Amino acid sequence: MAQQEDVFKKIVSHCKEYGFVFPSSDIYDGLGAVYDYGQNGVELKNNIKQYWWQSMVLLHENIVGIDAAIFMHPTTWKASGHVDAFNDPLIDNRDSKKRYRADVLIEEQLAKYEDKIQKEIEKAQKRFGDAFDEAQFRATNQRVLENQEKYDALHKRYQEVMNAEGGIDLEGMKQIILDEGIVCPISGTRNWTDVRQFNLMFKTEMGSTADGASTIYLRPETAQGIFVNYLNVQKTGRMKLPFGIAQIGKAFRNEIVARQFIFRMREFEQMEMQFFIQPGTELDWFAKWKETRMKWHQNLGFGAENYRFHDHDKLAHYANAATDIEFRMPFGFKEVEGIHSRTNFDLSQHAKYSGKKIEYFDPDRNESYTPYVIETSIGVDRMFLSIMCHSFEEQQLPDGQTRTVLHLPAALAPVKLAVFPLTKKDGMPEKAQEIINELRFHFNCKYEEKDQIGKRYRRMDAIGCPYCVTVDQQTLEDNTVTLRDRDTMEQKRVLISELRSIIEDKVSITSLLKKLL
Ligand code: ATP
Numbered sequence: 001m002a003q004q005e006d007v008f009k010k011i012v013s014h015c016k017e018y019g020f021v022f023p024s025s026d027i028y029d030g031l032g033a034v035y036d037y038g039q040n041g042v043e044l045k046n047n048i049k050q051y052w053w054q055s056m057v058l059l060h061e062n063i064v065g066i067d068a069a070i071f072m073h074p075t076t077w078k079a080s081g082h083v084d085a086f087n088d089p090l091i092d093n094r095d096s097k098k099r100y101r102a103d104v105l106i107e108e109q110l111a112k113y114e115d116k117i118q119k120e121i122e123k124a125q126k127r128f129g130d131a132f133d134e135a136q137f138r139a140t141n142q143r144v145l146e147n148q149e150k151y152d153a154l155h156k157r158y159q160e161v162m163n164a165e166g167g168i169d170l171e172g173m174k175q176i177i178l179d180e181g182i183v184c185p186i187s188g189t190r191n192w193t194d195v196r197q198f199n200l201m202f203k204t205e206m207g208s209t210a211d212g213a214s215t216i217y218l219r220p221e222t223a224q225g226i227f228v229n230y231l232n233v234q235k236t237g238r239m240k241l242p243f244g245i246a247q248i249g250k251a252f253r254n255e256i257v258a259r260q261f262i263f264r265m266r267e268f269e270q271m272e273m274q275f276f277i278q279p280g281t282e283l284d285w286f287a288k289w290k291e292t293r294m295k296w297h298q299n300l301g302f303g304a305e306n307y308r309f310h311d312h313d314k315l316a317h318y319a320n321a322a323t324d325i326e327f328r329m330p331f332g333f334k335e336v337e338g339i340h341s342r343t344n345f346d347l348s349q350h351a352k353y354s355g356k357k358i359e360y361f362d363p364d365r366n367e368s369y370t371p372y373v374i375e376t377s378i379g380v381d382r383m384f385l386s387i388m389c390h391s392f393e394e395q396q397l398p399d400g401q402t403r404t405v406l407h408l409p410a411a412l413a414p415v416k417l418a419v420f421p422l423t424k425k426d427g428m429p430e431k432a433q434e435i436i437n438e439l440r441f442h443f444n445c446k447y448e449e450k451d452q453i454g455k456r457y458r459r460m461d462a463i464g465c466p467y468c469v470t471v472d473q474q475t476l477e478d479n480t481v482t483l484r485d486r487d488t489m490e491q492k493r494v495l496i497s498e499l500r501s502i503i504e505d506k507v508s509i510t511s512l513l514k515k516l517l
Contacts, residue, residue, distance in 0.1 A: 008330040011392050012261050014404065018463050020044065020388070021262060033258030033266045040463050041384070043414030043444065045269075048383050049248050050509050051412065052271045055296055055516060056246040063244035063273065064237055068225025070250060074216050076224050077201065079353035080346060081318065086220060087197040089168055090256045091177065093184035094191040099256055100184070102173045102195045106158050109180050111332065113151035120144050154180065159313050170195040200253045202266075218252035223375060225249070226274045227346040230371075231358055234276075241360055241371060242285070244275040248380070260331060262381040269380040276371040278362070279344065285374045286321050286341045293339060293376050297325060299515050300409050302390045308333060318345035325378075327386040336386055337378035344370040387412065391464060406464030407487055409512070415465040416443040416507040417499075420456050422472040424449055432471045435481070435496055442500060443507050461486055467503055 015021040019038035023030030037045055056063050077083045089102040120143050125132045138144055154176070161172035173195045183190055202218040219225065226245045233245055248271045258264050277285050290309065298304055310333070312322040321341040326333040347370050351358040359368040391406040410416065419435050421428030429449055436445045446465070448456050453470060460468050468484040475481050475496070482491045483502070494502060505511050 004330040007392070008261075008389070010394070011330070011388055014392060014462070015041070015261075015388065020463075033255060033264060035262050035265060035381075040414040044387070044408070044412055044464075045380060045384055047412040047414075047509065048380055048387070049269075049271065051512055052296075052378065052380075053246065053248060054509055054513055056244070056273050059513060059516060060244065062239070062242060063246055063275075064233060064239070065246045066226065066229055066233060067249065068222070068229060068247060070219050070252075071206065071216055072219060072224060072228065074214060075353050076228060076350075077217050079349040080224050080227075081349070082201060082217075082220055083199075085167070086201055087199050088256055089170060089173055089195045090198045091174065091195045092193040093187055093189065094193060095189045096184050096187035098184060098186050101257055102170075102177060103162070104257070105182050106154070106173070106176055106180070109182055110151060110154055110158070113147045113154070116147045117144050117151070120147075155313070162313060163315075168197075170197070198254075198256055200255065202252050202254055219250075220253050221251050221377070222247050222249045222270045222272045223274060223377065224346070226272065227350055227373075230274075230276065230347060231356070234360065241362065242275060242277045242281075244273050246271070246273040248272075262385050263329070263334065265381055270377060271380055272375060272377045274342075275374045275376075276360070277374065279369060279372045282341045282343070282372045282374060283321065286339065289374050289376055290323060290339055293337060293378075294325060295516060297327070297336070299512060300387070300412075302327075306390065310335070316340065318342045327390075329386060329389050334382075336382045337376065340375045340377070342373040342375050344372050346373065347371060403458055403461055405461040405486065408464035408466075410466040410507045411509050411512045413464045413466050413507065414444065415446045415460070415463060416467065417445045417503060418448055418456070418460045418465050418468045419445060420448050420453060420468065420470045422453065422470055426473070427476060428471045431475055432469075435469065435471070435499065439500060439503075442504050457484065457489075466507060469499065 018040060020041035022036045022038055024034035024036050025031050026036075053065065057065050090099055091102045091105070092099050117138075120141060121134060121137065124137050124141070125134075138148070157172075157176055161169040161176065164172065171194075174192065177192060178190065181190065184192075201220050203215055204218065206214055206216045226247055229245070233239060234243075249269065250267060251270045252267050255264050255266055258266060262268075275285060275289065294307065294309070297307055306328040308326050310324045310326050312319075312324070315322055319340045320343050323339050324335040325337040325339070327336045347358045350356075351370070358370065360371050361368045387408065388406070391408045393405050393407060395403050395405055397403060417439060419432045421432040432447060432449075436447050439445050448459070450456070457468055464486070466486045468486075469481045470484070471481055474493075479496050480493045481496055481499070483494050483499070484491045
């Protein structure tokens with residue numbers, strides 16, 4: 001674990017050193033859980049967004065996009081339930097003065113029991129080899145059984161307090177923390193305050209106070225911008241059920257515990273798609289979208305073993321089924337995307353609060369009804385972090401040196417091709433520029449002439465550039481260059497005229513999209 005934490009620290013500093021992510025207002029020592037994307041970060045982020053947007057809007061005839069404003073009418077958040085119920089249960093440790101989310105403390109305790117079981121299984125697997133029967137081992141091993149029992153008991157209690165009548169049972173939560181002997185990781189003590197609710201929405205004012213300013217909120221999710229536009233899009237787009245509306249945009253949450261770099265931010269970006277369907281078909285569509293979204297993730301080639309579904313114990317006030325897609329980060333499996341069956345809750349609430357009829361006339365059934373909704377909601381920044389974590393490697397080379405390389409999927413890499421003149425003379429820089437001038441219209445290219453070639457390769461490895469081309473003496477004679485592959489470090493001589501066809505397909509988002517069909 002300590003080793004994994006070390007790796008994570010390295011990734012964070014790599015992000016800063018190579019222009020991916022900076023703390024916000026860095027010269028003023030940063031702002032808690034707010035980050036800026038640098039020259040390479042913004043390219044990677046844009047590519048992630050394109051991959052998502054195109055997979056939704058280009059590959060589905062019945063999905064269209066919108067771009068709603070961040071500010072919304074304040075009644076939106078009354079109707080959605082966020083004013084009354086968008087709370088996190090928080091608890092303070094009196095000795096360290098640190099604040100935690102009580103639900104997260106309990107979930108971490110559950111994960112500890114799971115970890116213990118997993119370790120026993122891994123140990124036994126090594127010992128018994130091919131003859132190992134996991135089901136039998138789980139059913140008979142004393143230590144596994146003890147931990148499973150503790151897990152089940154805690155899980156049951158946790159579900160009870162989270163789903164208590166009238167909202168979360170805050171006293172019950174504190175009692176669990178005390179009974180489980182959960183200590184503050186900083187002070188190591190159990191000196192906890194009571195659990196309190198904390199609303200996560202940021203407030204601001206619109207209009208000057210003199211003419212009666214009204215309180216408005218920075219949206220805590222992009223979804224509501226879609227719901228309030230359901231009628232507009234359905235009518236003007238003449239959309240027939242089932243259909244979806246996709247949106248990418250900023251969301252804001254005043255997170256109590258903002259840790260782990262861009263995993264939990266106060267200002268972040270979401271990519272959400274609300275899919276409107278006939279009531280009664282929601283569980284089929286829920287299963288379908290689970291599969292579609294998992295395929296989208298696994299299509300990046302990071303290995304199926306690094307993903308899992310995690311079904312929710314506590315359903316949000318609007319949902320009748322919910323799951324997370326989790327990715328193996330250096331600090332464990334963590335949620336990257338949520339898939340929720342939101343029933344007709346949001347549209348009905350907006351109909352009630354606005355007094356408008358928000359329904360769909362179904363020509364096949366000759367009746368009107370409020371559509372049900374399946375939502376897929378993914379954080380751009382968490383996706384960015386998972387890609388960084390998986391791609392980062394400090395690689396031991398055969399000659400004893402190490403190189404830091406980002407094995408980014410080529411289609412997401414900020415720079416696709418770097419072009420180097422071997423030296424700064426004999427017309428090599430001009431030739432290199434000529435190549436860039438030709439290819440820059442097709443993908444992102446970068447020119448570099450400073451330092452030795454070896455150093456230039458390393459710099460490109462560190463930003464995940466999949467291809468480097470070197471212009472040398474021979475180029476001037478026969479128009480060939482060396483083309484170096486980032487991952488294998490192999491070099492081959494190719495004609496300049498072939499470069500585009502070799503590279504373009506591999507680095508385009510289209511290449512990823514084609515694999516989805
Ligand atoms: P968590 O339980 O981690 O707080 P959540 O279940 O509240 O997340 P959702 O409301 O389902 O998250 O939001 C959908 C997605 O938005 C998440 O899967 C995540 O990728 C992203 N997201 C949510 N909160 C944050 C945040 N504070 N910083 C970055 N991304 C976030």
